[in-house]
Amino acid sequence: MQYTLVAWMRDKPGVLNRVSGMLRRRNFNIDSLQVSHSETPGISRMTFVVDGDERVADQVVKQLRKVVDVTAVEDITNRLAILRELALIRVRTTPATRGEIMQFAEIYRAQIVDVNAENLVVQAVGTEDKVDSLIELLRPFGIEEMVRTGRVALCRGDERPKRTKPATSIFKAAASLNGSGHGDPK
Amino acid sequence: MALAKREPKNSGYDLGPQEMTGSEMIWESLLREGVQIVFGHPGGAILPAYDALAEYEADGRIHHVLVRHEQCAAHMADGFARATGDVGVCIVTSGPGATNLVTGLATAQMDSVPVVAITGQVPTSLLGTDAFQESDVVGVSQPVCKHNYLVTDIAELPLVMKEAFYIAREGRPGVVLVDICKDVQIESGTFRYDFEINLPGFEPWPEYSPDAVREAADLLNESERPLILAGHGIHLSNTSDELLQLVEKAGIPVVTTLLGTGNIPETHPLSLGMGGMHGEAFANQAVQACDVLVAMGMRFDDRITGRLDRFAANAKIIHFELDRAEVGKNIVPDVAVVGDLAETLPAFLPQVEERRHQEWVDTLNGWRSETDEADIIQFEVEELIPPFVIRQLWHATEQTEKRVIVVTDVGQHQMWESQYYIHEHAGMLLTSGGLGTMGYALPAALGAQMSDPEALVWCVAGDGGFQMTLQELATIQQEKLPVKIAIINNGFLGMVRQWQQIFYDKRYVGTPILSPDYVKLADAYDIPAAVVRHPSEVVPVLEQAHATDGPFLVDFQVKEEVNVYPMVAPGAAVDELIRRPKPGYVQGYSGVQPSW
Numbered sequence: 173m174q175y176t177l178v179a180w181m182r183d184k185p186g187v188l189n190r191v192s193g194m195l196r197r198r199n200f201n202i203d204s205l206q207v208s209h210s211e212t213p214g215i216s217r218m219t220f221v222v223d224g225d226e227r228v229a230d231q232v233v234k235q236l237r238k239v240v241d242v243t244a245v246e247d248i249t250n251r252l253a254i255l256r257e258l259a260l261i262r263v264r265t266t267p268a269t270r271g272e273i274m275q276f277a278e279i280y281r282a283q284i285v286d287v288n289a290e291n292l293v294v295q296a297v298g299t300e301d302k303v304d305s306l307i308e309l310l311r312p313f314g315i316e317e318m319v320r321t322g323r324v325a326l327c328r329g330d331e332r333p334k335r336t337k338p339a340t341s342i343f344k345a346a347a348s349l350n351g352s353g354h355g356d357p358k
Numbered sequence: 359m360a361l362a363k364r365e366p367k368n369s370g371y372d373l374g375p376q377e378m379t380g381s382e383m384i385w386e387s388l389l390r391e392g393v394q395i396v397f398g399h400p401g402g403a404i405l406p407a408y409d410a411l412a413e414y415e416a417d418g419r420i421h422h423v424l425v426r427h428e429q430c431a432a433h434m435a436d437g438f439a440r441a442t443g444d445v446g447v448c449i450v451t452s453g454p455g456a457t458n459l460v461t462g463l464a465t466a467q468m469d470s471v472p473v474v475a476i477t478g479q480v481p482t483s484l485l486g487t488d489a490f491q492e493s494d495v496v497g498v499s500q501p502v503c504k505h506n507y508l509v510t511d512i513a514e515l516p517l518v519m520k521e522a523f524y525i526a527r528e529g530r531p532g533v534v535l536v537d538i539c540k541d542v543q544i545e546s547g548t549f550r551y552d553f554e555i556n557l558p559g560f561e562p563w564p565e566y567s568p569d570a571v572r573e574a575a576d577l578l579n580e581s582e583r584p585l586i587l588a589g590h591g592i593h594l595s596n597t598s599d600e601l602l603q604l605v606e607k608a609g610i611p612v613v614t615t616l617l618g619t620g621n622i623p624e625t626h627p628l629s630l631g632m633g634g635m636h637g638e639a640f641a642n643q644a645v646q647a648c649d650v651l652v653a654m655g656m657r658f659d660d661r662i663t664g665r666l667d668r669f670a671a672n673a674k675i676i677h678f679e680l681d682r683a684e685v686g687k688n689i690v691p692d693v694a695v696v697g698d699l700a701e702t703l704p705a706f707l708p709q710v711e712e713r714r715h716q717e718w719v720d721t722l723n724g725w726r727s728e729t730d731e732a733d734i735i736q737f738e739v740e741e742l743i744p745p746f747v748i749r750q751l752w753h754a755t756e757q758t759e760k761r762v763i764v765v766t767d768v769g770q771h772q773m774w775e776s777q778y779y780i781h782e783h784a785g786m787l788l789t790s791g792g793l794g795t796m797g798y799a800l801p802a803a804l805g806a807q808m809s810d811p812e813a814l815v816w817c818v819a820g821d822g823g824f825q826m827t828l829q830e831l832a833t834i835q836q837e838k839l840p841v842k843i844a845i846i847n848n849g850f851l852g853m854v855r856q857w858q859q860i861f862y863d864k865r866y867v868g869t870p871i872l873s874p875d876y877v878k879l880a881d882a883y884d885i886p887a888a889v890v891r892h893p894s895e896v897v898p899v900l901e902q903a904h905a906t907d908g909p910f911l912v913d914f915q916v917k918e919e920v921n922v923y924p925m926v927a928p929g930a931a932v933d934e935l936i937r938r939p940k941p942g943y944v945q946g947y948s949g950v951q952p953s954w
Contacts, residue, residue, distance in 0.1 A: 182559070186508075190500060197501050227686060234683035240505040240525060243559040 174203065175229040175249045176325050177220040180210060182241045190239050191218065200224070200232050204322030215243065221323050252328040258321045259303045260285070261294045264314035273313055280306045291316055375550040380512050380543040381410035384476060387519035389419060390551050393447050395808055397423045397434040401451025402491060404478030406543035423808060423837055426829040428455050430801035432462020433827070435473045437805030439466070440788045441763055441813075443596070445526050446805065449476040453491030456537070457498060461795060463533045464502035468792030469617060470590060472531035474522050475499075481541040482510045495537045504532030510539050512547035524555050529562025530681045531594065564682060566697025568705065574676045574693045575709035578650055583718045584610045585648035585673075587633065587662070590617035590791070591655015591680060593784035595699035598622065601654070604707055609714040611722055613641045615656050617791040620781030630722065634662035635926045636773040640725035642924075642932040645670050647721070654678040655699055658688040659792065660928075668931035678702055739893045741917045744771060744846050747896060748778040751816065751844065754900040761813040762786060763806050767799035767823035770852035773922045775818055797826030800843065804830060807839045814842070814904070821847040821873045831883040834909050842903050843911040847873055848918045856921045860936075876913035887911035 181187050188207055195202055203221040210217035222232050229247060236245045263273055270292070277284060277294050280302065286293035296306050300323060307315070378386065384407050388396065400408045414420040425431040428450045435446030446466075450459055456477040466473045480489045496508045505525045507518045515538065522534040578584055592601050602622050605612055613633040614621050622629050630641040642664075645651065651673040656662070663669040666688060677684075677691035678699060685694040695702050739746045748771075755762045764779060766772040766789040781787055788806060790798040803817035824845050834841055855869040880887035886906055888899045890913065903910040923938040 186496065189497070193500055227690065230686055231683065234685075234687075237559070237561070238681075238683050240557060240560050 173223075173225065175220075175222040175224070175232075175247060176253065176255065176323065177222060177229070177233060177236070177245060177247050177249075178325060179218045179220065179236050179245045180212075180215050180243045181218065181239070182243060183209075183214050183216045184241060187216065187241045188218075190241060191236065194235055194239055195232070198231070198235055200228065200235075206322040206324055208324070219322070219324050248325060248327055253325045254328060255299055255323055255325050256297060257300050257303050257323050259294075259296045259307070260319050261296065261307060261310060261315055262286075262291050262317040263294060263310050264291050264316055269313050273310065276306065276309050282306060375548050377546055378549050379406070379410065379546050380515055380538065381407040383512075383515050383547070383549045384519065384538070384543070385410060385414045385420060386549055387516060387523075387551065388447060389414075391445065391519075391523045393420070393445070395421050395423065395438065396447045396449050397425055397431040397438070397805065397808075398449035398476075399425050399428050399431060399451065399455060401453075401455045401478065403452035403480055403540045404449060404455070404476075404538075404543075405451075406540060407449065407476070407478065407538075410543075422449075423804075423833065425801070426832055427827065428458035429460075429462045429797070430804075430827055430830050430833070432459045432466065432473065432475065433795075433798055433801035434805030434808070435475070436462060436466040436469075436471050436798075437765060437788055437802030438809045439471045439473055439531075439805075440469075440785070440802070441806035441809045443594075443785075445472040445474055445523055447474050447476070451478045451491065452480055452495070452537075452540075453493045455491075456495040457493055459535075460499060460502060461793075462801075463499060463535065465790050465793045465795040465798060467502050467504065467533040469790065470531050470594060471533075472526040473533045474526050475533065475535040477535060477537045478543070479508065479537045479539045482539045483541070485510070485539070495535065499535045502533065503535050506535040506537070508537045508539075509542050512542050512545045515542060515547070516549050516551055517553050520551060520553055521555060521557065525557070525560060525562075529560075563698050564680070564696050566695055566702045566705070570693060570695045571702060571705045572709060574652070574678075574695050575706060577674055577676060577693055578608065578610075578652060579709075579711045579713075581648075581650035581674075582715065583647060583649040584608065584715065585644050585651050586610050586612045587615070587645065587651055587653045587656060588612055588618045588621040589615040589654065589656025591678075591699055592618055592621040593655075595655065595680070595703075597699045597703050598784045600699075600703040600707060602626075604703065604710060607707065607712055608710045609712075609716075609719065610652070611644060611719060613637070613644060615659070615662050615791070616776055616789065618656065618784070619776055619787045620784045623782045624780045625782070628719070630726075632776050634659075634932065635664070635928075636777065636922050636924065637662075637926075637932075638726075638729055638777070639924050639933075639935055639937055640722060640729055642926065642935060643725050644722055646672065646931070646933040648673045650674050650676065652676045652678070653689075653691070654703075655680070657681075657684045660688075663688065664926045664930055664932035664934075678706075742891060742893050742896070742914065743920055744774045744848070744914075744916045745778045746893060747844070747846065747890075747914050747916060748774045748818075750896045750900060751818070752779045754897070754904060755814060755816065756780075758814050758904065761810060763788060763803075763810075763813050763815045765789065765799045765803035765806060765815065765817050767817075767819035768794045768796045768853075769820045769823060770848075770856065770920075770922050771818055771820045771846035773853075774846070777922075796820075796823035799823060800827045800841075801830050801833075803841050803843075804834055804837070804839060807841050808837065811839070815840075817841055817843045819843070819845055820852060821845055821849065822851040822871055825871070825873065828879070831880065831885060831911075835883050835885060839909060840907060841909050843909065845873075845876055845911070845913050846916055847876070847913055848916050848920070849873070850918060852920075853922070855919070856925075859919070859921070860925075861927070873913075876911060880911040885909045885911055887913065889913040889915060891915045 282296035431448035435448040439446035526534040633641040675691040799819040807815040877887040
């Protein structure tokens, strides 16, 4: 299952490296990682998509919190959240296909942000599923180049993470998942 | 000995803001952290700091121990820290000096030992240019540090130094490295040390949940076959006394981890000694048979758990632990009490009912009587076998009134020491448990001895590990330290040979090892030494070592192919163990093939 984690960290040189290094050496499987400024000057915000079970997600949260420059971590998987990704896709065009491509883009509320004789660039914004499905539609025309931002997430209204207090441990939930045994469920 | 929440010793030292060089700031910071001894090796990029040290050495405020290899500077700081409970400090130059530190830092970090490492770095103008003796020390050391810093601006230096000690010391202790560019050491700036530490992401002392403590007590009170598994955290939080109270009040037997050795006196009737890969069979059987396992200050390392899914399969598990990330990492507990044992144990104790668990204790004592440990320790040995040497070493040190510290290296002798030496209290044994660093013992023993010149410090090493760091004999002599050294010399990298014997069909590849004449070697360093080849020589030579004022080296030329038993094969459950072969373990052993 995919988990969405958000981490806030001090905006200092090498912090991204500290976080990515920890994820690598602890052998966590990260599907996407996105970093940007947050609303607070000096604090960056990172969004992770973690592939694994609840125990893995719990460990990623806990290990992230041990990184000294990381100020807070939240698992927002079970919150109401706006999840978005932006993709820029350069698609090969001919006079015959251009119209069809533009129609597909319109259905997906994507925009054409660059056009020339041989290709055009589609800018798509949405959930990863939506972006994936648009890409599959465009693939037969020939995708020449593509870039995706990875998932960004913001909780809705009252679901906002409370960053002042550290997340509570979810070990109990994990324990019940695991039945009577204590060991590695694999 | 507690590592917890110490006030800096010299906090009254502060004289307000002063102008000084970056180099002076380093030493002024150390003084304010109560540091009097540093272990180091100079070089180009740290020369300004060494130049400034002259003044502090001249009036005796700081003593610098010159090491012969930077790895040993880290091990010495580690040994110092383990022996005192305070932060150990090492200082080296850039490039190779700093990269040489890494093994020592990893050793300390794996075992939660507070160490601050200071490294020189090339000037800021040369950073990233592959300058002479430049290495990315922050990058290289990051995976083995709790935190680290690169200082490129003198304005940051005092705060970084203060944060470094704070992070190393507070919470679960660990290693912090501070890499300081050479020009920062030379520049002048304003030094002050009265900062409030503001690290919003650092949560060293999580508040415990009283509900979790209650739940843990309820679970324990219902137990018929409880067992405590006590780790390094007991020593780090200085809660041996509380543990003993708990054990005696609730009648709970105790198994320890390697680093938890001596958490309760091993002579106590409820002590089962060490568990895990080379723990006694009854200790591991107890883990498998208990109905509630109370793990305290330990992290369920694979060497203690064996095969995870069969570990303590009949037990509910309660995990007392300071580091939240250890909860659920290897073992998912039924109840977790996250917090400082110095707080959680006193809260737990009154809620635990007085019990005796006589039936359970009788069962365990029955298993204990089946062990053949006695075969060895009571045996009239004809050949010099390592368990006999270790047991005699214990007898010899038992008689002294001095504080005894035993520092072991890694391998067979390390396991024999934990099996046959009787540890009366936590912190008596210093050893590299997590990383398993050969070459640790000699420098760590030296660091421990530096912290307490009156202590009787025994370095116990194999012939393999000893040869990894034997250059520090010179440091012992230069510092006039009375470290006693026992080399358990069996002509093999013994533990590897044992694995080759059991798992690789006795193909001894790369394990036979030549030793120098250790008596001559010691003589070259002007260290008195003796060789022991026969059991009858052990006691007199140990007496001679103790009667000698300074250092003393003993080369115990033991029987070659002796194995450490019991043994749990890697990947096996802890009760599927290979016991000591009977009879006549001491007359030689022809090898047992495990059935899995």
